[in-house]
Amino acid sequence: PAAKSFKVAKVYEQVGERVKVSGWIHRLRSNKKVVFVVLRDGTGFLQCVLTGDLALAQQTVDLTLESTVTLYGTITKLPEGKNAAGGVELVVDYYQVLGLAPSGDDAFTNKIAEDSDPSLLLDQRHLALRGEAISGVMKVRAALLRAFRRFFEEESLTEVTPPCMVQTQVEGGSTLFKLDYYGEEAYLTQSSQLYLETCLPALGDVYCVQESFRAEKSHTRRHLSEYTHVESELAFITFDDLLQHLERLISQSVKYVLEDPVAGPIIKQLNPDFVAPTGPFMRLEYKDAITWLNEHGIKNEDGKDFKFGDDIAEAAERKMTDTIGVPILLIKFPVEIKSFYMKRCADDPRVTESVDVLMPTVGEITGGSMRITQIDELMAGFKREGIDPKAYYWFIDQRKYGTCEHGGYGLGTERILAWLCNRFTVRDCSLYPRFSGRCKP
Numbered sequence: 001p002a003a004k005s006f007k008v009a010k011v012y013e014q015v016g017e018r019v020k021v022s023g024w025i026h027r028l029r030s031n032k033k034v035v036f037v038v039l040r041d042g043t044g045f046l047q048c049v050l051t052g053d054l055a056l057a058q059q060t061v062d063l064t065l066e067s068t069v070t071l072y073g074t075i076t077k078l079p080e081g082k083n084a085a086g087g088v089e090l091v092v093d094y095y096q097v098l099g100l101a102p103s104g105d106d107a108f109t110n111k112i113a114e115d116s117d118p119s120l121l122l123d124q125r126h127l128a129l130r131g132e133a134i135s136g137v138m139k140v141r142a143a144l145l146r147a148f149r150r151f152f153e154e155e156s157l158t159e160v161t162p163p164c165m166v167q168t169q170v171e172g173g174s175t176l177f178k179l180d181y182y183g184e185e186a187y188l189t190q191s192s193q194l195y196l197e198t199c200l201p202a203l204g205d206v207y208c209v210q211e212s213f214r215a216e217k218s219h220t221r222r223h224l225s226e227y228t229h230v231e232s233e234l235a236f237i238t239f240d241d242l243l244q245h246l247e248r249l250i251s252q253s254v255k256y257v258l259e260d261p262v263a264g265p266i267i268k269q270l271n272p273d274f275v276a277p278t279g280p281f282m283r284l285e286y287k288d289a290i291t292w293l294n295e296h297g298i299k300n301e302d303g304k305d306f307k308f309g310d311d312i313a314e315a316a317e318r319k320m321t322d323t324i325g326v327p328i329l330l331i332k333f334p335v336e337i338k339s340f341y342m343k344r345c346a347d348d349p350r351v352t353e354s355v356d357v358l359m360p361t362v363g364e365i366t367g368g369s370m371r372i373t374q375i376d377e378l379m380a381g382f383k384r385e386g387i388d389p390k391a392y393y394w395f396i397d398q399r400k401y402g403t404c405e406h407g408g409y410g411l412g413t414e415r416i417l418a419w420l421c422n423r424f425t426v427r428d429c430s431l432y433p434r435f436s437g438r439c440k441p
């Protein structure tokens with residue numbers, strides 16, 4: 001009889017019905033009499049069983065892992081305690097092979113053996129993606145972006161899509177990717193912040209989900225050359241409003257992801273000990289962090305005690321965050337180690353109204369600040385950083401035509417994912433990671 005076709009995620013409810021399901025052979029186990037298949041179609045996994053003539057027939061086809069098949073049969077409920085997705089099994093009565101994957105030396109499992117050299121696995125990323133952990137992280141990623149958008153909607157922010165090809169820098173000249181733009185010098189954007197700032201008088205509070213690019217020379221577990229940057233900019237706020245907004249953003253988005261029917265169970269599996277953070281987060285001033293680091297014998301990049309003005313580099317920052325063990329809002333960084341646009345604190349002009357959100361296991365996931373509102377102060381910032389302000393005329397105009405107190409932040413999607421999904425490196429959290437030495441597949 002004709003069978004209705006279903007995606008795996010929808011087929012679990014079809015107990016007793018004859019159905020048609022297409023997908024890839026994720027797992028395969030057989031003896032003379034029975035063949036067990038776990039079918040995967042991206043929406044879920046389905047345990048399937050072939051017996052009798054069908055089992056014999058499969059030996060003539062010699063089904064392989066990752067072959068594409070269409071299976072027909074009846075969905076049967078499994079007794080409690082049987083470990084199969086949806087608690088059901090497809091008893092197959094007919095099947096078609098749509099694409100037979102190779103066996104022997106060229107077999108799928110040879111290409112993506114889990115103990116392969118990581119760089120070989122990255123060469124085979126298009127195949128490795130099919131694995132449960134990596135595809136799981138990508139499902140969580142989708143849920144996370146959905147959660148951010150839901151949060152921004154609730155907070156009345158408007159989504160915009162700034163350009164990726166630009167002629168201004170935001171976070172320092174040393175990590176700019178340069179490109180030849182019809183004979184003019186241009187760059188791949190490091191951050192959409194400056195564009196978001198110009199949107200405030202037109203659209204009110206705004207956000208974007210945009211690729212940012214950094215020519216990071218060092219190989220670290222948390223730096224990519226291209227990453228998905230979630231940035232937002234908020235008008236008429238105080239520094240404390242900004243900090244509270246960040247607490248809400250992180251707590252709410254994580255809550256939405258954990259409640260998501262697809263992403264929630266994946267996080268449970270990948271990161272069983274994960275505890276959702278709830279605000280308010282610990283607030284730690286940069287100067288107190290310096291004291292903390294020295295009290296705990298953690299050294300700066302020169303192997304010496306930290307002094308006010310030192311950058312807290314990745315290793316020290318992570319050691320501190322892991323030891324403290326809770327989310328931290330690290331605030332009030334010195335002017336000299338931060339970008340040209342950051343507003344100084346009224347009560348201590350050596351430091352800025354700036355914030356990094358630090359999470360155990362990854363460290364910095366977010367960087368933000370209040371912005372300079374006055375043109376002369378901004379010009380001094382350009383001068384300090386050695387930036388020619390000419391290319392920034394449009395950004396400067398934002399201070400000329402109705403300036404306002406405002407602030408914003410950027411959040412690295414892959415970093416928050418590494419924290420959520422318990423991945424050692426952000427490379428696992430990007431579909432096709434880009435870092436120095438890798439631009440394929």
Ligand code: 4AD
Nearest residue numbers: 191193214223224227231365366367408409410412
């Ligand atoms: O701290 P960053 O450089 O801040 C900015 O770009 C600001 N202009 C954002 C803003 O205020 N609108 O970058 C923000 C975040 C970091 O906290 C980190 O999570 C992520 O972007 N990030 C990276 N993620 C992966 N690979 C890299 N190379 C990254 N560089 C920054």
Ligand code: MG
Nearest residue numbers: 356364366367
């Ligand atoms: Mg930063």
